[in-house]
Amino acid sequence: MKKISKIYMSLLLLFFYLPIFVLIVFSFNTTKSRSVFEGFTFDWYVKLFHNELILTSFRNTIIISLLASVLSTILGTAAAIGINNMKKLPKATALNVNNIPIINPEIVTGVSLMLLFVFFAARMNFSFGFGTLLIAHITFDVPYVVLNVMPKFRQMNPNIYEAAQDLGCNSVQAFFKVVLPEIMPGIISGFLMSFTFSLDDFVISYFTSGATSQTLPITIYSMTRRKVSPEINALSTIIFAVVVLVLLLKNVIDKKSEKEMAI
Amino acid sequence: MKKKLISAPYIIWMAVFIVVPLMMVAYFAFTDGDGNFTLDYIANVAQYTNIFVRSIWLAAIATVICLIIAYPASFILATMDKKHQSTMIMIVMLPMWMNFLLRTYAWMTLLGNNGIINRALGLIGLGPYKLLNTQGAVVLGMVYNYLPYMILPLYSVIVKIDKMLLEAAQDLGCNSRKVLFKVVFPLSLPGVMSGITMVFVPAISTFIISRMLGGGSNLLIGDLIEMQFLGNSYNPNLGAGISLVLMVIVLLIMTIMNQFDSDDEDRVLI
Numbered sequence: 121m122k123k124i125s126k127i128y129m130s131l132l133l134l135f136f137y138l139p140i141f142v143l144i145v146f147s148f149n150t151t152k153s154r155s156v157f158e159g160f161t162f163d164w165y166v167k168l169f170h171n172e173l174i175l176t177s178f179r180n181t182i183i184i185s186l187l188a189s190v191l192s193t194i195l196g197t198a199a200a201i202g203i204n205n206m207k208k209l210p211k212a213t214a215l216n217v218n219n220i221p222i223i224n225p226e227i228v229t230g231v232s233l234m235l236l237f238v239f240f241a242a243r244m245n246f247s248f249g250f251g252t253l254l255i256a257h258i259t260f261d262v263p264y265v266v267l268n269v270m271p272k273f274r275q276m277n278p279n280i281y282e283a284a285q286d287l288g289c290n291s292v293q294a295f296f297k298v299v300l301p302e303i304m305p306g307i308i309s310g311f312l313m314s315f316t317f318s319l320d321d322f323v324i325s326y327f328t329s330g331a332t333s334q335t336l337p338i339t340i341y342s343m344t345r346r347k348v349s350p351e352i353n354a355l356s357t358i359i360f361a362v363v364v365l366v367l368l369l370k371n372v373i374d375k376k377s378e379k380e381m382a383i
Numbered sequence: 384m385k386k387k388l389i390s391a392p393y394i395i396w397m398a399v400f401i402v403v404p405l406m407m408v409a410y411f412a413f414t415d416g417d418g419n420f421t422l423d424y425i426a427n428v429a430q431y432t433n434i435f436v437r438s439i440w441l442a443a444i445a446t447v448i449c450l451i452i453a454y455p456a457s458f459i460l461a462t463m464d465k466k467h468q469s470t471m472i473m474i475v476m477l478p479m480w481m482n483f484l485l486r487t488y489a490w491m492t493l494l495g496n497n498g499i500i501n502r503a504l505g506l507i508g509l510g511p512y513k514l515l516n517t518q519g520a521v522v523l524g525m526v527y528n529y530l531p532y533m534i535l536p537l538y539s540v541i542v543k544i545d546k547m548l549l550e551a552a553q554d555l556g557c558n559s560r561k562v563l564f565k566v567v568f569p570l571s572l573p574g575v576m577s578g579i580t581m582v583f584v585p586a587i588s589t590f591i592i593s594r595m596l597g598g599g600s601n602l603l604i605g606d607l608i609e610m611q612f613l614g615n616s617y618n619p620n621l622g623a624g625i626s627l628v629l630m631v632i633v634l635l636i637m638t639i640m641n642q643f644d645s646d647d648e649d650r651v652l653i
Contacts, residue, residue: 128459202391217401220405227629
């Protein structure tokens with residue numbers, strides 16, 4: 121039985137990793153061939169770092185993701201505090217609306233925002249670009265912040281806020297000294313989640329970005345339309361290496377904090 | 384309670400950027416270019432029944448394949464030595480962190496006529512076969528991209544099943560096959576249901592996978608919508624109509640799936 125399990129998992133991992141492995145190998149290929157390896161070179165990486173389009177869209181992606189996730193975290197944390205104090209019916213309504221961008225197919229969210237922007241662009245004289253992209257990203261990021269922060273209130277002892285006030289804190293002090301540290305883990309995971317979703321988003325950005333502020337996924341998409349270009353392989357290799365590094369780092373930190381907890 | 388006021392900015396944000404856009408989709412679907420009420424566009428959606436049927440069919444096949452592959456995998460993961468479990472989960476989930484365009488592009492290069500698979504088959508005297516631009520390639524792309532979404536909820540449900548229950552069933556005379564079908568599977572149903580929704584919904588509304596791996600001839604609902612908004616046949620009213628129908632299909636499926644899901648608290652949401 122053990123043997124069958126091992127074979128099964130190996131086949132699964134082969135299925136998951138073989139395409140990525142092939143992509144990486146051919147990023148070092150001297151020719152554009154995607155099936156015959158004809159020699160080793162770093163040319164595609166050099167070309168990649170001289171590709172103005174890719175560098176600009178990479179910068180755009182970082183700026184948009186950081187701005188959107190920071191703003192979403194503030195907006196979402198404030199929203200979670202307020203929603204948590206609502207009565208049952210308004211609370212349920214607010215949470216249901218909050219869930220719409222998560223449940224809805226991405227393409228419908230993208231298209232609906234595009235319709236809104238087209239409608240107002242004509243009347244208020246603005247065009248698609250950085251602003252519309254940022255609004256779209258915040259719209260699909262905040263729901264995850266709210267969902268991450270809300271459970272922290274349920275786990276918190278509701279009396280500690282009042283205890284802090286009894287001991288002489290005003291409500292602002294009580295919030296920053298007592299409530300905020302309690303809900304901090306939720307805020308951080310909400311921030312990280314919205315940051316990664318923003319980095320990775322293609323579909324919604326595709327409908328709301330316009331020509332001036334393209335993100336990396338949109339540039340990748342237009343590159344794949346032009347058939348063969350090993351620069352994509354080089355880009356994939358770098359992204360894969362970064363992902364592996366980040367996850368390894370996270371794993372090490374988790375293990376460390378687990379050990380500290382045990383002590 | 385002044386605290387409620389602090390959520391006002393987001394409540395307004397939701398109204399403007401979630402509720403109003405959806406109302407605009409509905410408005411565009413039921414009006415013509417001049418703003419007069421019409422059912423023409425909704426009726427026109429019927430012309431594309433074949434595309435709807437194809438999308439539902441391919442997404443359903445991909446979902447079933449995902450379930451078949453993911454169930455044993457999740458079971459193996461859940462019953463693994465606790466020490467290696469989290470590392471193994473990380474390894475399984477790692478490809479998901481790469482952008483799906485790159486993952487799909489990887490299959491494009493593998494399946495092409497001059498791709499590695501056809502070269503390898505050529506060495507043993509087979510092919511070349513037409514692998515790219517087929518429905519099979521589209522299903523493969525869906526399975527490859529969404530399989531982790533099936534493994535994750537299944538794993539987190541199976542890992543919580545009390546092992547004593549399995550022993551009790553064996554003590555009471557079940558063989559291992561009966562334990563699987565009478566104990567493990569019923570207890571893992573909530574995970575199966577959320578896995579099905581998490582694979583089916585993105586699969587039915589995708590437009591990149593079908594375009595990159597299916598060529599021009601295997602259009603799905605997503606491609607159809609995209610064409611009405613950014614493609615050559617600009618027609619936002621028809622696009623809104625199709626989007627509305629897609630939303631109804633998705634909502635219907637989610638309602639059906641939630642019927643099976645008795646325990647709301649245990650729902651797996653990533």
